[in-house]
Amino acid sequence: MIKVRSLNKSFGKKQVLSGINIDVYDGETLVIIGPSGTGKSVLLKNIVGLVTPDCGSIIIDDTEIVKAKKDVINEVQKKMGYVFQEAALFDSLTIEENVAFGLRTLTKLDESEIKQRVVQCLSMVGLENVEKLKPSDLSGGMKKRVGLARAIAYQPKYIFYDEPTTGLDPIMTDVISDLIINLRQRLKITSIVVTHDMRSAYKVADRIMMLYKTGVIFSGTPAETENTDNEIVKQFISGSSKGPIETDRTFSQME
Numbered sequence: 210m211i212k213v214r215s216l217n218k219s220f221g222k223k224q225v226l227s228g229i230n231i232d233v234y235d236g237e238t239l240v241i242i243g244p245s246g247t248g249k250s251v252l253l254k255n256i257v258g259l260v261t262p263d264c265g266s267i268i269i270d271d272t273e274i275v276k277a278k279k280d281v282i283n284e285v286q287k288k289m290g291y292v293f294q295e296a297a298l299f300d301s302l303t304i305e306e307n308v309a310f311g312l313r314t315l316t317k318l319d320e321s322e323i324k325q326r327v328v329q330c331l332s333m334v335g336l337e338n339v340e341k342l343k344p345s346d347l348s349g350g351m352k353k354r355v356g357l358a359r360a361i362a363y364q365p366k367y368i369f370y371d372e373p374t375t376g377l378d379p380i381m382t383d384v385i386s387d388l389i390i391n392l393r394q395r396l397k398i399t400s401i402v403v404t405h406d407m408r409s410a411y412k413v414a415d416r417i418m419m420l421y422k423t424g425v426i427f428s429g430t431p432a433e434t435e436n437t438d439n440e441i442v443k444q445f446i447s448g449s450s451k452g453p454i455e456t457d458r459t460f461s462q463m464e
């Protein structure tokens with residue numbers, strides 16, 4: 210289980226997250242939504258140990274990772290797969306080497322098992338015969354899916370997906386949503402999914418949480434989210450430019 214308590218993070222004078230409390234139960238898929246720039250990616254990076262919070266606590270399976278020693282964090286990180294918002298592939302490595310990266314460093318699989326697992330994971334995200342190509346040979350959506358294949362390859366206990374379907378066509382988006390559900394059902398993977406795609410959010414979520422400004426302003430089931438009276442959540446999920454959410458009005462002022 211993941212427990213985040215009273216987490217604060219600022220960059221310089223800019224407070225990005227304040228007083229964040231989150232529980233993610235084993236086997237659960239928590240979807241996080243919220244306007245651009247509210248700190249969704251920063252929150253995931255805190256949980257996977259890529260960013261250190263200013264204060265607060267992050268407990269993964271009873272291990273406190275904030276201020277933990279490097280080897281303790283490394284052990285916890287072995288349980289985690291992270292799908293970066295930008296595919297973040299190694300440009301000089303082939304697709305096969307990219308997907309196999311965690312398998313080579315974190316598991317004891319032999320070369321033929323690794324090759325087999327790579328092909329299997331690429332096929333789960335709808336990619337075939339791309340093993341020998343380099344990231345620069347692929348489209349944006351294909352790179353995104355390679356990033357997903359890499360995260361699921363070593364079957365971590367936790368997967369953190371940062372906008373896994375952004376830039377994918379509607380059908381591939383649904384394939385990825387199905388994959389997230391499938392991983393939860395078959396491998397009991399616990400996950401946090403950050404997404405702007407409400408259709409995918411409703412489909413994969415056990416619970417939906419919304420970040421606004423620096424904090425959590427809503428948490429509920431997909432049905433509770435759809436039927437909420439919270440004006441901010443209502444505006445956000447309907448995708449309307451009119452409502453209480455503060456946006457950059459530069460363009461509307463120009464009309």
Ligand SMILES: Nc1ncnc2c1ncn2[C@@H]1O[C@H](COP(=O)(O)OP(=O)(O)OP(=O)(O)O)[C@@H](O)[C@H]1O
Nearest residue numbers: 220223225243244245246247248249250251252294
């Ligand atoms: N390493 C960093 N240094 C300074 N500021 C940062 C850093 N990382 C993030 N920020 C700032 O933190 C804020 C939140 O960024 P974050 O990437 O978490 O937003 P987000 O909610 O994921 O947005 P989006 O939906 O566009 O991906 C932004 O104002 C961003 O500029």
Ligand SMILES: [Mg+2]
Nearest residue numbers: 249250294371
């Ligand atoms: Mg982000």
